[in-house]
Amino acid sequence: MSVQKSIRKKFKDSFEIKCLKLFVSAYKSAIKNNSVKIDLEENDITAELNRYINENPLRLEWQIHTNVEHHLPKNDTQKTKGFSAKLARIDLRFSNFVSTFEHIYFIEAKNIEQKGLKGSQLKRRYINTGIDNFTSKKYENGCLVGYLLKGNLELTVEGINSLLKKDKRDAEFLNFKKSDLHDFYYESEHIEIGILKHFIFDFTEK
Numbered sequence: 001m002s003v004q005k006s007i008r009k010k011f012k013d014s015f016e017i018k019c020l021k022l023f024v025s026a027y028k029s030a031i032k033n034n035s036v037k038i039d040l041e042e043n044d045i046t047a048e049l050n051r052y053i054n055e056n057p058l059r060l061e062w063q064i065h066t067n068v069e070h071h072l073p074k075n076d077t078q079k080t081k082g083f084s085a086k087l088a089r090i091d092l093r094f095s096n097f098v099s100t101f102e103h104i105y106f107i108e109a110k111n112i113e114q115k116g117l118k119g120s121q122l123k124r125r126y127i128n129t130g131i132d133n134f135t136s137k138k139y140e141n142g143c144l145v146g147y148l149l150k151g152n153l154e155l156t157v158e159g160i161n162s163l164l165k166k167d168k169r170d171a172e173f174l175n176f177k178k179s180d181l182h183d184f185y186y187e188s189e190h191i192e193i194g195i196l197k198h199f200i201f202d203f204t205e206k
Contacts, residue, residue, distance in 0.1 A: 022059055023053065024182045025053075025058075026056070042147055045147050064095070066094050091108050109147055110126045110129070112160075114152055114159060123159050135190045148202045157176075185200075
C-alpha cells in the first residue's frame with residue numbers, strides 16, 4: 001500500500017469511528033429522553049436520531065454533515081419523469097471534507113421484532129433489504145442498524161441467524177463482538193464484501 005493510500009485509509013477509519021460515535025450517542029440521548037416510541041416507522045426513528053446528531057457539539061468540531069433518506073443515483077438511470085422517486089435510498093449519510101478529499105459513510109436501518117408473524121417478516125426484511133443490499137453492493141461503505149421495538153434482543157438476533165441457516169448461509173451469521181462503541185455490536189462475514197457491521201438499538205419498553 002502506498003503512503004498516500006495508507007494515510008487515506010487512516011482518515012477513512014477515523015471518520016467511520018466518529019460517525020458511529022455520533023450515532024450511538026444519539027441513541028443514548030433518545031433513550032434518556034424517551035423520545036422514540038415503538039409505533040414509529042424506521043424513517044421516523046432515524047430522523048429523530050439525526051436530530052440528536054445535529055445537536056451534538058462534536059459534529060461541528062469534527063465538521064461532519066448528515067442527511068437522511070439519501071438518494072443513491074446511478075449513471076445509467078433513465079432520466080424520465082418521476083425517475084427521482086424511484087432511485088434507491090439509504091437511511092443516513094455522513095460526510096466531511098479533508099482538503100480536497102470527501103469521506104462518506106452510510107447507515108441503513110431496519111425495524112426488527114422478536115415474535116409473531118410481523119417479527120418473522122421484519123427479520124426476513126433485515127436480511128433481504130439490509131444484508132443483501134450490502135452484499136450486492138447496492139449499498140456500500142456503511143453498516144446496518146436494527147431498531148428493536150419488541151421482544152428480546154439476543155433471541156431476535158438468533159432469529160435472524162435461524163433464517164440465514166434456513167437459507168444455507170451459516171457462514172454469514174451475525175456474531176457478537178465486544179466493542180467500546182456499543183454493547184450490542186455484531187459482525188457478519190460475506191464472500192462479496194468481507195465484514196459487515198451490525199448495531200442493535202433496543203427501544204423496547206422496559
